[in-house]
Structure formats: C-alpha cells, structure tokens
Amino acid sequence: MKHKLLLFILVLITGVTANAQKVSYGLTGRVGAFKTLVSSGRTEETDLGIGLQTALGGWAKIPISAKGNIQLTILQLGEIQNTGEVQVVNENRQPIADAKVRDQNLAVGLQVMYLYTLREKWCVGVGLGSKYEYFSENRVEKKYKGYLIRPNNSNSYRQDLTLHFPLESQYKLSERLALVGQVQYQFNNRIEATNSDYQEHDLGLSLGVNYTLK
Numbered sequence: 001m002k003h004k005l006l007l008f009i010l011v012l013i014t015g016v017t018a019n020a021q022k023v024s025y026g027l028t029g030r031v032g033a034f035k036t037l038v039s040s041g042r043t044e045e046t047d048l049g050i051g052l053q054t055a056l057g058g059w060a061k062i063p064i065s066a067k068g069n070i071q072l073t074i075l076q077l078g079e080i081q082n083t084g085e086v087q088v089v090n091e092n093r094q095p096i097a098d099a100k101v102r103d104q105n106l107a108v109g110l111q112v113m114y115l116y117t118l119r120e121k122w123c124v125g126v127g128l129g130s131k132y133e134y135f136s137e138n139r140v141e142k143k144y145k146g147y148l149i150r151p152n153n154s155n156s157y158r159q160d161l162t163l164h165f166p167l168e169s170q171y172k173l174s175e176r177l178a179l180v181g182q183v184q185y186q187f188n189n190r191i192e193a194t195n196s197d198y199q200e201h202d203l204g205l206s207l208g209v210n211y212t213l214k
Helices: 002-018
Strands: 024-038 051-063 068-089 095-117 122-140 161-172 177-186 200-212
Touching: 024 068, 024 177, 051 095, 051 200, 068 122, 095 161, 161 200
Parallel strands: none
Antiparallel strands: 024 051, 024 200, 051 068, 068 095, 095 122, 122 161, 161 177, 177 200
C-alpha cells in the first residue's frame, strides 16, 4: 500500500514538473448562499436563516495530464447570516423587546481541486477546502438607545478553522473568461464545543467567473 502511495506521489510530482511552463493563473469573483444543517441532537427549535457570501481572490492551474489539472484557489470571503433573536432589557434587567441578530464574518479560504476536462469548454472537479475566520461577531439589527442588549457581541462559540468538500464545474466562455459553479459541504462541526451532540454544518452554493491573466 505504501509503495502504491509513493508511486502515485512520484507520478503527480513528475506531471506537475513537466507541465510547469503551462501554468495558467487569474482572478475570480463569486457570490453564493448557504444553509446550516443542524444535527438531530438539537432539541429546541433553531432560527438559522439562509446565509449570504461574497468572495474575491485568485487561482492558479497546473496541467498534470491531457485532461487533468490541479487548481489552487485563494479567496477573501465575507458572510452574513441571521442567527436568531436576543432579548433587550432595561437597566433593571427587565425584558422590553426582542431583536433579531445576525452573524458577520470575514475569512480567508483555500481550496485545492482536481479538474477533469469533459469536453472542449466543460470541466468538473472535486477537492478539499479550508476556511479561517479572522473576524466574527454578532450584530443586532436594531439599536435600542439607553438599553442593554444581551448576549455580548461575540462569536466565540464558532470554530476559527473549518474544512469542506467542494464540487466545481466550469464552462469556458472565451479564452480569458469562464463561468464557475460550486457546491460545498462543510464536514466538520462549525461549533467550538466538542462535548456536545449538537452540530452545525454548512451546505453552500456559489456562482461566479474566473478571469485568466496568463
């Protein structure tokens, strides 16, 4: 088994080295939406809305065979999602109203994909991706002057680093422009706590374009 793995790695490295001069790269922009799938361990009803996502970044593609390519994509991500309600209280801790809350996150994404050319203009791929949230907070949609709002504006319950499986399809419009569609499934729990049966996994869809610089 180890010999087969070493042989595969050797073939992959040889293919990448031999085709290094054919590397292409460019820019990408995407918009998308995601739904948070909640585990059955959750007893009370959740109020997680559809999340929205925008992404800008760059990509590089290395051919390793006649129809196969390795693509590396780096993305700057911005996300918002309605996550429920908080109770607004006065100075005496007496409840006076409910306010909707939404999560706002900024993250860096990294994906490694294997793309296979089906036809002259079509290719599909599968890979592995990661997302690191370097800014994350709760925001109350309405401000209540003079009142206290609970809980605090913090998303400390979320994982900073999450992993996902991306499935991608590309359609070439011209020599420099291609349409991109991608489905993502986040396979690790986005909740920080590891001692709970309750889990949240995002399932997302994004559409965008790849622009080739070289």
